[in-house]
Amino acid sequence: MEEDKEVKLHGSWASPFVQKVKWALQLKQIKYDYVEEDLSNKSDSLLQYNPVYKKVPVLVHGGNPISESTVILEYIEQVWPHNPLLPQHPYERAIARFWIQFGEQKGLTFFALMFAKTHDEQEKAKKNAIEVLKTLEEEGPGDKIFFNGDSIGLVDLSFGWISYFLEAFEETVGVKLLEPSILPRLHAWAQRFKELPIVKENHPSHEKLVAHLRRSREKFLKNPPIIF
Ligand SMILES: N[C@@H](CCC(=O)N[C@@H](CS)C(=O)NCC(=O)O)C(=O)O
Incomplete structure (x- = not known):
């Protein structure tokens, strides 16, 4: 089989x-x-x-x-179709795939912050990253528990990094992005996601991640990869 x-x-x-x-x-x-x-x-x-x-x-x-x-x-x-992570209805599936693709395409926005060398570059990158988060605030789970509804799905997994990685990222670049007062629903979703046992028991420690991101950032700034 x-x-x-x-x-x-x-x-x-x-x-x-x-x-x-x-x-x-x-x-x-x-x-x-x-x-x-x-x-x-x-x-x-x-x-x-x-x-x-x-x-x-x-x-x-x-x-x-x-x-x-x-x-x-x-x-x-x-x-492995059991415990499905995509909706059954073709239209809802298409919508889920739309958001997964949105996440893929916009992911680099955050890494532009890693590479920002000047204050102006950093401000521009910060504005772009906040725009992405605002879109998720407005179009995301809203009053649902997860993007997928009552249980988590592939869209939640795709944006799951926001729940633990973003904090380490914010500390590394010295910029706050996920402000609960500005993005209350997205922040609440991130907290819920982070509390799931599979997430809580598995993600790397904040300190270890910050140290890693700091090292990567220094390396990138000395020798930026060509990805844009
Ligand atoms: N689009 C890829 C991105 C994967 C990716 O960037 N992986 C990084 C680690 S976070 C990697 O393997 N980097 C090694 C390299 O670039 O040489 C995916 O979704 O799997």
Whole structure:
């Protein structure tokens, strides 16, 4: 049976992309082996499994590698349809996918803050990042418990990094973004998400993450990657 084949996840502890795959595997109660990658010295397996981007996460199912966190989440949902993470109705599914894509496209907005060198650049990047959060405040879960309704779904997992990673990110760049007085509903959603056992018991400690982000920021500022 397809769903009984061996599952392996190549990841890196600080990666929010890896984190959402771990959450999905746990929600579906799928047993898997975890391989921690050193991203400064990637394993031959990772380079073979993801020769195009050479990034984590990579899910290996029955020997077949799958890359890109959003693609992996969709794959997990199809192979293990129990505890569904996408709505059943095609229209609601399309809406969920719209927000997942929005999150993917806007993710880089936050990293622009990491690379901002001047005060002006930082202010511009901050404004853009707050705009993204305001959109989620207005269009997001609203009065629902989660984006998905009463239980969490793929959209919640996609934005789940906001619940723990954003605080470490804010501390690293010295900018407050998720102000509860300005973004009350998004803030409340983030608090609820963070309290879920699968999230609470799994995300890296705030201090460890801040130290990691500070090191990454220094490295990026000395030698910025070309991604824009
Ligand atoms: N779009 C990818 C992004 C994955 C990604 O950026 N992974 C980072 C870790 S957070 C990585 O592997 N970086 C290694 C590198 O760029 O060399 C996804 O959604 O999976």
